[in-house]
Amino acid sequence: MANIESRLTALGLVLPPAFSPPPGMVLPFVHVRRIGNRAVIAGHGPQSPEGPLAKPFGKVGAELSLEQGYVAARLTALSMLGSLKRAVGELDRISHWVRIFGMVNSAPGFVQQPAVINGFSDLILELWGPEAGAHARSAVGMAELPFGMPVEIEGEVQIAD
Amino acid sequence: MANIESRLTALGLVLPPAFSPPPGMVLPFVHVRRIGNRAVIAGHGPQSPEGPLAKPFGKVGAELSLEQGYVAARLTALSMLGSLKRAVGELDRISHWVRIFGMVNSAPGFVQQPAVINGFSDLILELWGPEAGAHARSAVGMAELPFGMPVEIEGEVQIAD
Amino acid sequence: MANIESRLTALGLVLPPAFSPPPGMVLPFVHVRRIGNRAVIAGHGPQSPEGPLAKPFGKVGAELSLEQGYVAARLTALSMLGSLKRAVGELDRISHWVRIFGMVNSAPGFVQQPAVINGFSDLILELWGPEAGAHARSAVGMAELPFGMPVEIEGEVQIAD
Numbered sequence: 001m002a003n004i005e006s007r008l009t010a011l012g013l014v015l016p017p018a019f020s021p022p023p024g025m026v027l028p029f030v031h032v033r034r035i036g037n038r039a040v041i042a043g044h045g046p047q048s049p050e051g052p053l054a055k056p057f058g059k060v061g062a063e064l065s066l067e068q069g070y071v072a073a074r075l076t077a078l079s080m081l082g083s084l085k086r087a088v089g090e091l092d093r094i095s096h097w098v099r100i101f102g103m104v105n106s107a108p109g110f111v112q113q114p115a116v117i118n119g120f121s122d123l124i125l126e127l128w129g130p131e132a133g134a135h136a137r138s139a140v141g142m143a144e145l146p147f148g149m150p151v152e153i154e155g156e157v158q159i160a161d
Numbered sequence: 162m163a164n165i166e167s168r169l170t171a172l173g174l175v176l177p178p179a180f181s182p183p184p185g186m187v188l189p190f191v192h193v194r195r196i197g198n199r200a201v202i203a204g205h206g207p208q209s210p211e212g213p214l215a216k217p218f219g220k221v222g223a224e225l226s227l228e229q230g231y232v233a234a235r236l237t238a239l240s241m242l243g244s245l246k247r248a249v250g251e252l253d254r255i256s257h258w259v260r261i262f263g264m265v266n267s268a269p270g271f272v273q274q275p276a277v278i279n280g281f282s283d284l285i286l287e288l289w290g291p292e293a294g295a296h297a298r299s300a301v302g303m304a305e306l307p308f309g310m311p312v313e314i315e316g317e318v319q320i321a322d
Numbered sequence: 323m324a325n326i327e328s329r330l331t332a333l334g335l336v337l338p339p340a341f342s343p344p345p346g347m348v349l350p351f352v353h354v355r356r357i358g359n360r361a362v363i364a365g366h367g368p369q370s371p372e373g374p375l376a377k378p379f380g381k382v383g384a385e386l387s388l389e390q391g392y393v394a395a396r397l398t399a400l401s402m403l404g405s406l407k408r409a410v411g412e413l414d415r416i417s418h419w420v421r422i423f424g425m426v427n428s429a430p431g432f433v434q435q436p437a438v439i440n441g442f443s444d445l446i447l448e449l450w451g452p453e454a455g456a457h458a459r460s461a462v463g464m465a466e467l468p469f470g471m472p473v474e475i476e477g478e479v480q481i482a483d
Binding site: 096097098099100101106108109110111112113114115118121122125134135136137138139140141142143156158 | 464
Binding site: 025027028031033041042043103143144145146147152154 | 297
């Protein structure tokens with residue numbers, strides 16, 4: 001089994017299937033856009049292993065605790081890894097993480113966005129290690145996110161030749 | 162006439178002239194930054210065909226309906242296409258759409274940002290088709306946008322050699 | 323002395339040391355990610371010359387005036403230049419500025435985000451001039467930012483061979 005996927009299995013983690021939007025909602029974009037060695041990644045949210053968006057919905061600092069926000073960011077990483085696997089075939093082909101833009105649906109006064117998005121970064125670094133997994137990152141507070149998701153993350157990775 | 166522009170004409174659409182900021186406002190940046198084959202695009206808002214920002218202003222879900230937000234996103238696409246034409250000379254030189262970051266000035270509780278930004282994506286796909294027009298996208302809710310614009314969108318495209 | 327750094331010195335400006343997060347806060351990402359000639363830059367905030375985040379904290383349009391927001395954006399540029407110097411060795415190696423994404427912690431109704439982020443752009447253009455310093459930019463209003471920072475800016479530059 002490939003390297004990254006065997007680590008996922010060892011951690012007991014499962015990649016969800018492609019996200020199906022709610023009935024009546026059309027999402028006319030691709031989850032991963034390949035341009036040469038770049039893979040530019042659309043905004044992803046926390047997906048349950050079965051496919052739908054993971055609960056709870058709402059704002060971190062109100063409906064969700066910091067700890068629940070961290071879990072949502074980790075589930076967002078799994079959703080993104082599922083999209084990347086479908087797009088590039090094999091997660092081991094990701095040679096460098098590049099950029100992560102982490103958006104937290106934030107209750108008024110909630111200012112610990114970095115601690116939430118660490119749920120994403122910690123998993124990437126656990127899987128890819130400190131060299132390939134290193135990424136530039138922002139973690140910021142949004143007024144609203146689609147469907148009331150607590151977290152949305154977009155980014156970019158580099159694909160080996 | 163070039164391919165993309167003949168489609169614009171067939172749709173009855175007109176690209177606006179370069180945006181002039183309100184008196185006293187200096188915007189010291191370029192609308193499109195070329196780096197090799199990449200064209201990185203600054204944040205654009207809905208422009209009327211004559212040039213000024215298009216009305217109405219305000220937040221989608223309050224001052225604007227979802228349908229008005231969709232129209233604003235479509236006008237934002239036309240503003241961006243005007244900038245791209247001035248920067249690269251010919252819209253047909255855009256070989257791939259890459260990334261779209263769609264920001265919606267959102268009233269509290271408004272969570273249909275994707276349906277708003279579809280006003281942008283639908284036009285790009287109508288003009289470039291599903292291969293060249295495919296793009297990674299986020300659609301998210303902002304607390305405020307400059308001048309009270311309802312929508313602001315930035316992105317990146319690839320230019321053919 | 324190198325070109326850009328001699329200009330900084332002539333302006334009486336000092337680059338701060340690496341940012342140390344508050345106790346208990348882990349920031350598991352890199353401030354600059356190099357991929358070929360690209361340097362992708364994480365979100366930075368206003369840093370005082372000694373290293374900690376610069377005061378005041380809060381939202382522009384409430385706790386901070388527009389003028390204080392402009393100063394915060396200028397201090398954010400110095401923080402980013404410090405990271406870039408540590409990452410690439412010499413600021414003169416930055417051949418092109420590419421993309422700036424300027425986020426303003428915005429009080430309700432504050433819509434002058436571009437005038438705030440001009441504190442960043444004006445300094446970059448003063449140092450690099452209108453060709454190398456040109457950048458695509460967005461300037462937008464966030465609901466919250468980490469630690470209550472008034473400004474956070476991420477971006478990308480091109481490094482000479």
